[in-house]
Amino acid sequence: MFFHIVLERNMQLHPRHFGRNLRENLVAKLMKDVEGTCSGQHGFVVAITGIENIGKGLIRDGTGFVSFPVKYQCVVFRPFKGEILEAVVTMVNKMGFFAEAGPVQIFVSNHLIPDDMEFQSGDMPNYTTSDGSVKIQKDSEVRLKIIGTRVDATEIFCIGTIKDDFLGVINDPASV
Amino acid sequence: MKEIKQLMTMAVMLKVRAGVIKRRKVENLESLEETVASTSQGLSEEKSEATAIEDMCAHPGSFGDMCFLCGQRLIEQSGVTFGYIHKGLRLNNDEIDRLRNTDIKKSLNNKKLYLVLDLDHTLLNSTQLNHMTAEEEYLMSPPDSLPDVLKGSLFRLDFMRMMTKLRPFIKTFLKEASEIFEMYVYTMGDRAYALEMAKLLDPKKEYFGDRVISRDDGTQKHQKGLDIVLGQESAVLILDDTENAWIKHKDNLILMERYHFFRSSCAQFGFNCESLSELKSDECEPEGALANVLDLLKRIHKIFFYELEGNLIDRDVRQVLKTVRKEVLKGCKVVFSRIIPSKVQADSHHLWKMAEQLGAICSTEVDSSVTHVVALDAGTEKSRWAVKQNKFLVHPLWLEAVNYMWRKQPEEKFPVTETKSKTL
Numbered sequence: 001m002f003f004h005i006v007l008e009r010n011m012q013l014h015p016r017h018f019g020r021n022l023r024e025n026l027v028a029k030l031m032k033d034v035e036g037t038c039s040g041q042h043g044f045v046v047a048i049t050g051i052e053n054i055g056k057g058l059i060r061d062g063t064g065f066v067s068f069p070v071k072y073q074c075v076v077f078r079p080f081k082g083e084i085l086e087a088v089v090t091m092v093n094k095m096g097f098f099a100e101a102g103p104v105q106i107f108v109s110n111h112l113i114p115d116d117m118e119f120q121s122g123d124m125p126n127y128t129t130s131d132g133s134v135k136i137q138k139d140s141e142v143r144l145k146i147i148g149t150r151v152d153a154t155e156i157f158c159i160g161t162i163k164d165d166f167l168g169v170i171n172d173p174a175s176v
Numbered sequence: 177m178k179e180i181k182q183l184m185t186m187a188v189m190l191k192v193r194a195g196v197i198k199r200r201k202v203e204n205l206e207s208l209e210e211t212v213a214s215t216s217q218g219l220s221e222e223k224s225e226a227t228a229i230e231d232m233c234a235h236p237g238s239f240g241d242m243c244f245l246c247g248q249r250l251i252e253q254s255g256v257t258f259g260y261i262h263k264g265l266r267l268n269n270d271e272i273d274r275l276r277n278t279d280i281k282k283s284l285n286n287k288k289l290y291l292v293l294d295l296d297h298t299l300l301n302s303t304q305l306n307h308m309t310a311e312e313e314y315l316m317s318p319p320d321s322l323p324d325v326l327k328g329s330l331f332r333l334d335f336m337r338m339m340t341k342l343r344p345f346i347k348t349f350l351k352e353a354s355e356i357f358e359m360y361v362y363t364m365g366d367r368a369y370a371l372e373m374a375k376l377l378d379p380k381k382e383y384f385g386d387r388v389i390s391r392d393d394g395t396q397k398h399q400k401g402l403d404i405v406l407g408q409e410s411a412v413l414i415l416d417d418t419e420n421a422w423i424k425h426k427d428n429l430i431l432m433e434r435y436h437f438f439r440s441s442c443a444q445f446g447f448n449c450e451s452l453s454e455l456k457s458d459e460c461e462p463e464g465a466l467a468n469v470l471d472l473l474k475r476i477h478k479i480f481f482y483e484l485e486g487n488l489i490d491r492d493v494r495q496v497l498k499t500v501r502k503e504v505l506k507g508c509k510v511v512f513s514r515i516i517p518s519k520v521q522a523d524s525h526h527l528w529k530m531a532e533q534l535g536a537i538c539s540t541e542v543d544s545s546v547t548h549v550v551a552l553d554a555g556t557e558k559s560r561w562a563v564k565q566n567k568f569l570v571h572p573l574w575l576e577a578v579n580y581m582w583r584k585q586p587e588e589k590f591p592v593t594e595t596k597s598k599t600l
């Protein structure tokens with residue numbers, strides 16, 4: 001799920017960035033530092049959308065660095081247990097398949113793939129129904145349900161299932 | 177007028193929508209805070225709910241430390257890591273068994289066995305660029321000006337400061353072996369090297385898929401194990417030049433003669449002679465090690481699927497390997513002359529064991545039934561006897577060559593000379 005939230009961060013800036021462009025430098029550094037990172041609490045920071053305010057700078061003894069408390073708005077992404085997600089399949093093997101939704105890595109084990117879908121090995125391994133009508137392979141888009149999540153500093157791991165109504169392939173790359 | 181009115185209503189609608197979005201934003205924020213709070217405060221609650229599931233779930237394995245069946249966070253790490261397939265993936269032994277059991281049935285139906293391939297000295301030879309000699313300088317010329325035989329089989333990998341030469345016959349080998357085996361790469365090199373080599377061997381990704389294993393994936397230091405290969409041990413064959421890497425799986429192993437192309441590779445194994453690269457030569461393509469072993473693999477495959485009796489699932493490729501090996505020197509009786517030190521129990525010597533595995537009968541005494549005398553010196557009593565009795569007198573290298581080629585080798589190619597400076 002995406003959220004638009006306000007977060008706060010203390011930014012340390014080298015004195016060479018001071019002057020007329022202080023604010024721009026601060027924002028550029030903030031984007032560089034924050035966008036694309038994860039926190040267990042908020043999830044993955046997709047983009048900074050605005051600055052609420054920049055507090056008074058505090059000079060650090062010795063280094064000359066100045067730290068500014070910055071309040072900023074950003075869009076974060078955090079998957080939840082029970083959430084339905086659409087993801088792109090990145091790898092298919094005997095154990096199940098891996099899929100990606102932005103920064104999220106999802107594993108769907110073959111225990112949680114419908115029983116009528118069978119694994120086919122070969123140079124394009126896939127799970128296919130016996131009548132061949134549904135096929136999951138690399139680059140397929142699937143709709144899956146999250147049953148477990150773990151958010152690390154840089155990565156989000158999820159366990160998914162497609163063994164439920166209305167889940168599974170939503171487009172088949174082979175038919176495109 | 178009408179247009180202005182329309183515009184105004186649109187503006188109002190936009191405002192309203194903006195309000196909705198704003199309100200939703202706030203709601204979301206709250207719900208996020210709620211969930212955050214519940215994950216930190218409500219841990220105990222979640223746990224009690226989880227124990228009920230835990231009782232039912234065997235936790236067959238995990239991804240990112242979460243059970244991939246019930247989604248629960250697992251505190252204790254168990255099972256085997258399968259990092260070569262995907263980062264963060266672990267499987268428990270029962271799950272590995274289950275996967276192997278499902279897979280073997282399918283493989284056998286498709287008439288396929290499993291083949292694990294070592295890289296260095298088995299399928300290819302690599303050297304560091306700064307270890308190359310002046311005689312090897314010609315290999316550094318741009319690809320277009322290389323000798324024809326090297327085009328497509330010699331690769332300079334500047335970013336790894338390395339050069340790699342694929343063993344002659346490799347392309348045919350991989351293509352034909354892939355038809356009767358599901359293939360793995362298994363190297364003692366690190367992951368980056370393994371993937372780079374797999375790219376050279378299999379540029380179209382037809383043969384190995386995600387089955388590329390490096391030392392970073394092994395469960396034991398300096399050892400290779402079939403525990404991280406998802407194939408039933410009774411259906412796996414291994415090609416490797418290093419016997420000691422497979423202590424637990426010797427029965428699956430087909431030992432390969434080392435492929436040394438570069439000088440540094442020869443030197444590393446103590447051969448102080450000109451290398452193939454320096455001699456501008458190479459292993460013979462149609463009769464080299466890979467052509468020979470492909471032939472052997474096909475024979476074993478044929479016996480396994482078409483000549484054995486009983487259920488496919490009960491067949492064991494290790495047994496086939498043993499039987500085929502025993503045929504090689506069937507009918508030979510071998511005597512060793514001053515090869516096995518007298519302190520050593522004769523039947524524990526590696527050449528004795530090798531001859532027996534190849535189907536020969538070994539003896540310490542000569543008699544008329546002896547066919548071969550193996551010696552380093554033509555002047556020994558038994559060597560002289562062999563010559564007099566018209567028996568084969570061969571160098572121990574004959575036995576090693578037979579062992580690598582899985583076929584009797586012409587004895588005259590392995591003569592024994594008289595050592596002048598011998599002391600008794």
Ligand SMILES: [Mg+2]
Nearest residue numbers: 294296297417
């Ligand atoms: Mg090797």
Ligand SMILES: [Zn+2]
Nearest residue numbers: 233235243246
């Ligand atoms: Zn579980």
